[in-house]
Amino acid sequence: MAKEIDPITLQVIGGALHAIAEQMGNVLYRMSYSSIIRESQDLGAGLFDLDYNTLCESDSTPMHIGSIPGYLHGIEKNIPKTDWKPGDVVIHNHPYYGASHSPDIGIVMPIFYHGELVGFSANTAHHLDIGAATPGLIIDVPDVFAEGMLLNGLKLYEAGKRNETLWRYISGNTRVPGLVMRDLEAQIAAAELGVKLYCELMDTYGRDTVEQASKQLMDYSEHMLRREIAKIPDGDYTAEGFMDDDGRTRDVRLPIKVTVRVRGDDVEVDLTGSSPQVPTAFNVPFEGSTKVACYFAFRALLLDTYTNQEYIPQNEGSFRPVKVTAPLGSIFNPIPPAACEARFNQIQRVVDLIIKALAPVLPDKCTAGNAACLSFASYSGVRETGDYWVLIEVNEAAMGGRPNSDGPDTIEELMRNTRNNPLEDLGMHLPMICDRYEIRDDVFPGAGKYRGGMGVVKSQRFLTPGFMTHESDRNEDAPWGIFGGQDGIPARVRIHNAARAEEPRDVYAKFSGMRAELGDVVSYLSPCGGGFGNPLERDPAKVLDDLLDEFITPEHALEVYGVVLAPVSNGYKWGLDLPATEALRATMRAA
């Protein structure tokens, strides 16, 4: 093996690996058809060595980053390394063989260099429909077999030749073959590009140098994370919350408990004490999702790319210091054949609880309670031609207040980072129309020195009868305030029909295969983040801004923030009365 690579070559190869992953991700999302991939960028792509270590990965959606090694380990159970041939393409989505969840289909190609297997080029993407019990998304199903096609390490191409039988099988078992098959082609194109570019990199620098540089880059990323972990005092840090229900047994809360054990520069996340596995799809695949969430939490907390100037390579090194434990048979490590497709809300909460647990020792890096959920809405129907239309939409939420800034409003937070669908684009193609897409105005943001972010309200109207499944949570457990900040607001889901004079009715966060009538309007109101720090310390100018921007009322400014307003005649109605504010705040602090 080559000796230690000089720091200059190391930077050069590190840059090249990063560029390869970005190009793979670009091809995948630009070529693809379904809005969940092309607009939302719900995908990941990268290169992996023979031990399935991540060498580089595209900067797309955090949920996918770090999940692909699980796929590779799972595939090995059916395809040992000796069985790979140049030109093979393997398709895989089995959640009990390392997949993140069944709709996230992985495409893997081996990389041969001068006839020898040297690594893998792989990507994952969320597919619109894999023939599950209900179109698009599922909640209330009995087992993993009801999730749709389970593709367990199958060769879609063998030595460059497509397996037409398998291709037709997949095409015949999705409700939207026109989108799914084209998206698969985009995935294959991205994987082929990775193979080509990795070989070119080896041509340029030599195989030994590339492999040695990869090892050193992983060590570097690991070192950077360990250094930050070591700064946290050793100890056990715990936080708890709960989920609304499992989507079938209503109003039975599911506890989530996170214990973070810091020992030197190692850290363990132990989920013992969380709910046992549930009888619906509301379980979390351990390898492909539970672990990935924990890896994410420490990168985001300790190697924040906004506060750290240096780019730290996205590779295996940042996973190594983090150990994840979840008892077998729990919601975070289910036993087959439990279904486990609807897992995003739970892992969002794991990340948020890791932040909460560590907040007392990381006051400058944490946040107040984030929405930490996901509204995943699947709308569908059958056109007059008999073809299905399916739309999966991700609704954003908000973040909690932060040490130096307010929580962002209406944003993709934590493990998710998709893009919304332009309303005008959807309106041109689907029998649905959006009636409202705004910041929530029925509640106030979580008050604090830095306030929580405001959530979204989105109302979609069916223009024909159809079906809808909603995977969501957090209608009950409000995001917490921290260091004197007030709690945020939980979510709400409401349905009404535009044609009937009736009040909107509140419904549960999760529902499966609901039959929608013409004119039904489904409104999602996302949670709002908790406040950070004492509201009486909030800069009065920011309180005035929030008032003028109609996030709060004059009464709220007075009662919660101790800010006294004075009428002005410049068209904005209100200005600050600073002396009165100082006096009021002094009284309120004393009380």
Next chain:
Amino acid sequence: MIRVGVDVGGTFTDLVLEQVDTGGRRRVFTHKVSSTIGDQSVGVVRGVVELCAIADVQPGQIDALFHGTTVATNIVIERNGAEVGMITTKGFRDILHMGRHKRPHNFSLQFDVPWQSAPLIKRRNRIVVDERILPPDGRIETRLAEDQVEQAAELFAERGLEAVVIGFLFSFLNNDHELRAAEIVRRVMPGAFICASSEVVNTIREYERFSTAAMNAYIGPRTKRYLDNLKARLREAGVNAYVRIMQSNGGVSTIEQASRNPVGLLLSGPAGGVIGGRWTGEACDQRDIITIDIGGTSADISVIRDGALTIKNPRDTEVAHLPVLVPMIDIDAIGAGGGSIAYVDSGGAFRVGPKSAGAEPGPACYGKGGTQPTVTDAQVVLGRLDPEHFLGGGLAIDPALSEQAIRTHLAEPLGMSVKEAALGVLKIINNNMSLAIASNSVARGIDPRNYSLMAFGGAGPLHGVALGQMIAAKNVISPLHPGITAAMGLLVTEPRYEFTQSSLAILQSAGKAELEAVNAVFDRLQAEAAAQLAADGIPPDRQRFERVAECRYVGQGFELRVAVPHGPFTAGSAQEMARRFFAVHRTEYGHAFEDQAVQMVTLRVIGSSSSDTLALPLLEKGGRRNPSEAALYARPTTFDDGETVQTARFDRMKLRAQDVVVGPAVIVQQNSTTIVPPGYAATVIKLGDLVIARVGQEG
């Protein structure tokens, strides 16, 4: 005929003057003055007056003045634009606040969201009114509540707002409501800058269209004031020339049109460089060129394919993280330049940039207080930049300071020699630049082996050959005046106006009604373009029109630009467009599905007119090899292979056509230095540009 080009950069304002006398004799003069940051027009006028003195002409003799400006871009970056109001559809007040709801950082909790923390239009000034247009045909579901528009405008007037945007959902299908609302607001606020989203860019996707209109209004009042100031100052200085402003799309426009549509000026600065690059390429008989303009803090990369500028896919056009759907030359800016700082990070990794020492304090060698080593310091330590020629000798530099900075901050911590560390700085920065070039070329199906790399900007020719080698370019071009290529480019631009309309149709199955609709849209857009050209005083026989459609596979979310065949749009032209789309798709992504339906999304007509070109005097023929008449002196110089050799300096202004300078050599001129490493040779082309290639592969 006297024409002047003025390009304003962050540090310097570059000028070039061309005089053609009645006998057809041409003279060209160049000049450089410090930019005036508070009001760029002060420096512009000072430069023009000084240049006139140099050329011995009167300001009143100038016929035309072409101007590239960063005024509009700076307003966005510094966020000191107008207070803007917006009137929008009820239920959709916060489209600008939500954006595409994707956060700018994946692995971050403390990130900033620029469109929320520094919005172009504050929420308090976004007012909703009743109105509703419905897809897919644009029919009206709810009529516009005109009284609500009037009340909103009155409130904006009371608040003293300078600009107002009207943005309604689905206005790309039917903009009656937007135009009516704009009319009402103009009546209530006669002095304000007002625009409807469909007037600025009539395309599908509400956030991007609203953001573009908001940007236009945000920079509108200040940009107009700047252009008015410029006009007035020029008049005071006795300049009566007609003035044309460089636009992001590579064409020029009048002051009036630029004031109305300032959002078209956001790349006004760097666009001139690419145009200048294309023009230099023509002089060197090269039509396929990758340009890289290397300044102090950043490098701008663009690709010219078969003599044509690359226009960015409209889905990718962003300024300061905000989408701006206007045609722009595809220019990729990266944080790498002569001032980029090299350092060892806390984990021991060797880093270069993107942080820059800028002009103040500048590289360590300036002795103005900068102690951190920069790319320029590495060049100095390696003996590639001679103190007596730095900025024409106008700025004293101290090589000892460069060496000390590299020793302290790089060599010692990394346990290497100063020379190794300096070579490392260049290798890393060149690698960053070459990866960016690759992602703009190789990643898009462009094979650099068929392309010339043109490196300009003051620092460009120092890096040119190294970059050309890394990307395997055919050869490397060092333009005659690398430091003022952008100003030269201004003198070879043409007027160029674009008009767009979203109009969805499937190419392979378009019926009679759809074809008629497409023709009607094209006719209307062409009439608008013709009217604009006529307003600029261009007669019909000199007007040129080009038609482009942005197309995608049905169901895809990203469009690609496809040229539309000439003549009436028929079923045959639709089939031809589908074929062209497959070819573009294959180039861009490596694949094309020929059995799939292709959809036109947005139609675009570009009106332009050919204009005068710039002609530099032909050099006298030399045909010499390492001409002793141009040789200055020799100094030890270290090249990328680590070898230090005694290397001859040549005075670029004494080189003649067909002279060949064989490396190792350093060719110096005011403001710029061209490195010719061992094994390479530079050939002087007819106007003085250098084409550098491996020995044995010249020409």
